[in-house]
Amino acid sequence: MQITSFGFLLFAALLLAVYYLIPKRAQWALLLAASYCFYLWAGIEYLGFILLTTLSTYAATMAMAARQEKQEKFLAENKATISREERKAYKASVKRANRVYLIICLVLNFGILAVCKALLIEPFKTAASAGTFSFLSLGLPLGISFYMFQSMGYAVDVYRQTVKPERNPFKLALFVSFFPQLIQGPISKFGQLAPQLYSPKKFDGKQLSFGLQRMLWGYFKKLVIADRIAAAVFALRGPEYTGVAFFVLTVFYAIQIYGDFTGGIDIAVGLAQALGIKLPENFIRPYFSKNIAEYWRRWHISLGEWMKDYIFYPISVSQPMLKLSKAARKRMGNFGKRLPVYVASVATWLVTGIWHGLTPNFIVWGMLNCFFIVLSEECSGLYEKFHGRFHLKEKKWYGGFEILRMFILMNLIRIVDLFPRVGDYFARMGSLFTTFNFRILWDGTMLQLGLSALDYIILAGGIVLIFTVSLIQEKKGSVRELLWQKNPVLRYALIFALLVIVLLMGSYGFGYDASGFIYNAF
Amino acid sequence: MKKKSILILCVSLAVCLALLWLLQALLMPKYMANREGALIAEYYGNAGNNDVVFIGDCEVYENFSPITMWEEYGITSIIRGSPQQLIWQSYYLMEETFKYETPKVMVFNVLSMKYDTPESTKEQDQREPYNRMTLDGMRWSVSKWNAIEASMTQEEREGLGMWGYIFPLLRYHDRWSQLEAEDFQYLFRKEQISDNGYLMQTGVKPVMGEFTEAPLVDYTFGENSYYYLDKMVELCKSHGTQLVLIKAPSLSPIWWDEWDEQMENYAQEHDLVYINLLDSQEQIGIDWTTDTYDAGLHLNVYGAEKLSSYFGKILTEKCGVADRRGDPQLSAIWAEKVKIYHARKEEMEAQS
Numbered sequence: 056m057q058i059t060s061f062g063f064l065l066f067a068a069l070l071l072a073v074y075y076l077i078p079k080r081a082q083w084a085l086l087l088a089a090s091y092c093f094y095l096w097a098g099i100e101y102l103g104f105i106l107l108t109t110l111s112t113y114a115a116t117m118a119m120a121a122r123q124e125k126q127e128k129f130l131a132e133n134k135a136t137i138s139r140e141e142r143k144a145y146k147a148s149v150k151r152a153n154r155v156y157l158i159i160c161l162v163l164n165f166g167i168l169a170v171c172k173a174l175l176i177e178p179f180k181t182a183a184s185a186g187t188f189s190f191l192s193l194g195l196p197l198g199i200s201f202y203m204f205q206s207m208g209y210a211v212d213v214y215r216q217t218v219k220p221e222r223n224p225f226k227l228a229l230f231v232s233f234f235p236q237l238i239q240g241p242i243s244k245f246g247q248l249a250p251q252l253y254s255p256k257k258f259d260g261k262q263l264s265f266g267l268q269r270m271l272w273g274y275f276k277k278l279v280i281a282d283r284i285a286a287a288v289f290a291l292r293g294p295e296y297t298g299v300a301f302f303v304l305t306v307f308y309a310i311q312i313y314g315d316f317t318g319g320i321d322i323a324v325g326l327a328q329a330l331g332i333k334l335p336e337n338f339i340r341p342y343f344s345k346n347i348a349e350y351w352r353r354w355h356i357s358l359g360e361w362m363k364d365y366i367f368y369p370i371s372v373s374q375p376m377l378k379l380s381k382a383a384r385k386r387m388g389n390f391g392k393r394l395p396v397y398v399a400s401v402a403t404w405l406v407t408g409i410w411h412g413l414t415p416n417f418i419v420w421g422m423l424n425c426f427f428i429v430l431s432e433e434c435s436g437l438y439e440k441f442h443g444r445f446h447l448k449e450k451k452w453y454g455g456f457e458i459l460r461m462f463i464l465m466n467l468i469r470i471v472d473l474f475p476r477v478g479d480y481f482a483r484m485g486s487l488f489t490t491f492n493f494r495i496l497w498d499g500t501m502l503q504l505g506l507s508a509l510d511y512i513i514l515a516g517g518i519v520l521i522f523t524v525s526l527i528q529e530k531k532g533s534v535r536e537l538l539w540q541k542n543p544v545l546r547y548a549l550i551f552a553l554l555v556i557v558l559l560m561g562s563y564g565f566g567y568d569a570s571g572f573i574y575n576a577f
Numbered sequence: 578m579k580k581k582s583i584l585i586l587c588v589s590l591a592v593c594l595a596l597l598w599l600l601q602a603l604l605m606p607k608y609m610a611n612r613e614g615a616l617i618a619e620y621y622g623n624a625g626n627n628d629v630v631f632i633g634d635c636e637v638y639e640n641f642s643p644i645t646m647w648e649e650y651g652i653t654s655i656i657r658g659s660p661q662q663l664i665w666q667s668y669y670l671m672e673e674t675f676k677y678e679t680p681k682v683m684v685f686n687v688l689s690m691k692y693d694t695p696e697s698t699k700e701q702d703q704r705e706p707y708n709r710m711t712l713d714g715m716r717w718s719v720s721k722w723n724a725i726e727a728s729m730t731q732e733e734r735e736g737l738g739m740w741g742y743i744f745p746l747l748r749y750h751d752r753w754s755q756l757e758a759e760d761f762q763y764l765f766r767k768e769q770i771s772d773n774g775y776l777m778q779t780g781v782k783p784v785m786g787e788f789t790e791a792p793l794v795d796y797t798f799g800e801n802s803y804y805y806l807d808k809m810v811e812l813c814k815s816h817g818t819q820l821v822l823i824k825a826p827s828l829s830p831i832w833w834d835e836w837d838e839q840m841e842n843y844a845q846e847h848d849l850v851y852i853n854l855l856d857s858q859e860q861i862g863i864d865w866t867t868d869t870y871d872a873g874l875h876l877n878v879y880g881a882e883k884l885s886s887y888f889g890k891i892l893t894e895k896c897g898v899a900d901r902r903g904d905p906q907l908s909a910i911w912a913e914k915v916k917i918y919h920a921r922k923e924e925m926e927a928q929s
Contacts, residue, residue: 547589
């Protein structure tokens with residue numbers, strides 16, 4: 056069931072109605088049932104994957120919890136008789152045992168994820184479709200990258216004892232499968248999401264209204280902007296489009312992926328809000344970023360946080376890294392001090408790239424991001440000197456220049472997503488410096504990309520609207536809160552106007568290709 | 578305060594719904610220029626007193642004139658035709674017809690037997706618009722629901738599915754950029770464009786040569802087509818209505834001898850009347866240089882009047898359909914229809 060389908064809207068409407076009518080203590084069970092219905096709708100063949108993740112996570116965390124409890128009991132009972140060293144040694148032995156449970160759980164789940172992703176690339180894809188791996192030739196199970204990361208994050212948190220394990224397997228199943236975020240996140244943390252999922256919710260008209268408004272805004276971004284421009288993005292991938300056309304592709308893809316991904320997240324967060332559940336924000340107007348580090352604090356935040364907590368920090372503080380740090384500091388001075396951070400960054404971006412896909416372009420994408428982050432860090436001293444001399448930061452236009460610079464840089468990095476053969480990507484990049492075919496902007500080429508003049512007008516209007524809303528959000532905060540203060544008639548009129556825009560200008564129905572979400576494929 | 582908020586919310590919702598309804602009415606095609614899509618909806622205003630109901634595709638609504646049959650034989654008849662109407666649509670239209678009236682004779686044109694599934698029609702890109710021309714005009718009922726279910730192409734199912742029929746606004750949402758004067762002119766009220774389902778054409782375009790088509794690999798009609806034909810037989814039997822199968826005398830698409838044989842056999846097996854009117858062109862008196870408006874695909878009004886005159890006799894003599902001209906109430910109603918028909922004919926002749 057696509058979340059842009061009318062079946063999904065009916066499903067969500069029914070769920071909301073029943074959710075607030077049934078006894079509050081049963082609400083979480085209803086959410087679990089709804090989540091599994093949603094999952095089953097995608098295909099019963101995928102059920103095994105999510106069940107396996109849920110059960111293996113439950114088993115591992117319960118085993119760890121049992122050890123931890125035993126440890127607490129033992130230490131309490133023998134508080135007076137054992138020495139500090141014995142206490143430390145006992146704790147270490149428990150931790151070692153728990154580490155085994157954790158590793159088994161991680162290897163099992165990430166192994167499944169790796170196999171599923173490997174089957175999307177050659178030569179495994181051909182082998183799978185030929186039946187060699189017939190039991191796994193199902194395509195990528197719905198939301199597997201998202202629910203698996205969420206579950207494994209939880210398992211690590213239990214190991215680290217930062218959260219208490221959930222003893223009710225059904226409640227844990229809800230945490231793993233909560234359907235609004237199943238398709239493309241956000242990836243939530245157990246401590247933040249689980250208490251909300253299980254607690255009773257009173258009907259709150261304002262939250263319901265805000266949630267539905269956010270869903271509508273998400274549909275606008277997805278159906279009016281992302282799905283409309285998708286045809287041109289597809290066309291511009293052709294080998295004949297080089298130079299300026301390639302640059303146009305980078306901009307169009309930036310618009311498409313923004314509308315697609317943030318639109319999908321708005322729908323997920325909005326539906327959760329209507330259910331009284333606050334999901335973490337995944338985007339904070341990323342195209343307003345002035346440097347790459349800021350960009351990654353604003354784009355796909357939940358994945359970035361996950362990588363930071365479970366990849367970057369553990370590597371940074373690991374024993375080999377501490378040794379490296381010590382040795383590098385002696386030999387390389389200040390750079391040596393930063394070296395372990397850079398090594399951890401490389402590892403983190405490598406994993407982030409692989410998370411997106413096992414094809415080389417995603418590895419290159421991760422490494423390019425890492426390269427520019429490190430470069431930016433290494434050049435920070437130079438920047439400071441430059442700005443100390445010219446005082447450009449005080450000028451308003453310079454802020455705009457920084458935003459534009461970052462937008463273009465990220466577009467050029469991001470576009471590698473579309474070129475599984477990395478050589479094609481670099482060839483196109485090269486054409487930016489050799490092919491100056493500006494005429495394609497006015498010689499009619501732009502109208503041969505599957506977009507009419509009217510489509511461009513709609514896109515331009517939509518982008519202006521998104522930009523305006525983003526500016527208001529950046530300067531004044533929540534637009535919905537601002538609207539809430541206004542006359543209700545004006546509020547309803549604006550919401551209705553947006554609904555009509557989505558209904559009339561959305562790319563859906565007969566003659567349009569029903570397109571899924573880009574991040575659904577990751 | 579709370580009461581006031583709820584009141585504002587309710588009024589706003591009502592206004593929004595009314596505006597959406599208005600928007601839907603505006604965006605739906607009116608079919609006043611491209612008239613074929615308006616035929617199905619016109620039935621309801623003329624239902625109730627028809628002894629003969631014709632069901633089928635363009636070969637019925639462009640070839641038979643109920644007015645001529647009334648004028649010459651006193652037969653009350655109506656056509657439930659629509660472009661490229663498929664057999665399952667014909668069946669559900671038939672089923673729906675019995676909710677409004679029980680005619681003595683139901684005439685079904687068998688050309689659509691050649692299409693076994695929604696996907697097997699020739700012009701796939703045209704399938705959905707043709708579906709809409711038949712189905713949008715039907716009033717909501719179980720028959721309409723089933724007709725939609727049976728008619729949807731794979732693309733339709735994967736897209737809006739049934740929702741596109743329940744809320745046509747979703748289907749026609751992007752027509753806002755193609756709106757024409759007629760969309761505003763006929764927003765609330767449409768003109769009657771047919772004469773009891775007959776779509777008049779007065780132009781003349783003679784047949785230029787012989788029609789040829791590539792021979793088929795397999796001439797056997799599909800299982801699905803027979804399934805719905807069986808259902809039609811059952812349905813008519815259960816209502817005491819005589820089902821007459823016909824093949825209208827259109828020259829193209831070609832009606833193959835192998836198809837004709839299958840229909841002959843079927844009619845024999847089920848004790849039905851099957852008339853291939855292509856075999857009676859001489860008796861009908863069709864002159865293909867003057868009686869067709871599109872070079873043999875369909876008859877113009879002159880050909881349709883000849884065919885109706887011929888077929889009216891069959892209905893009277895073979896099927897026992899009564900002359901109702903003695904009924905003053907019916908005569909009054911039909912007198913008005915006759916007047917409109919001739920006025921339309923004169924007007925169209927003057928224009929062509």
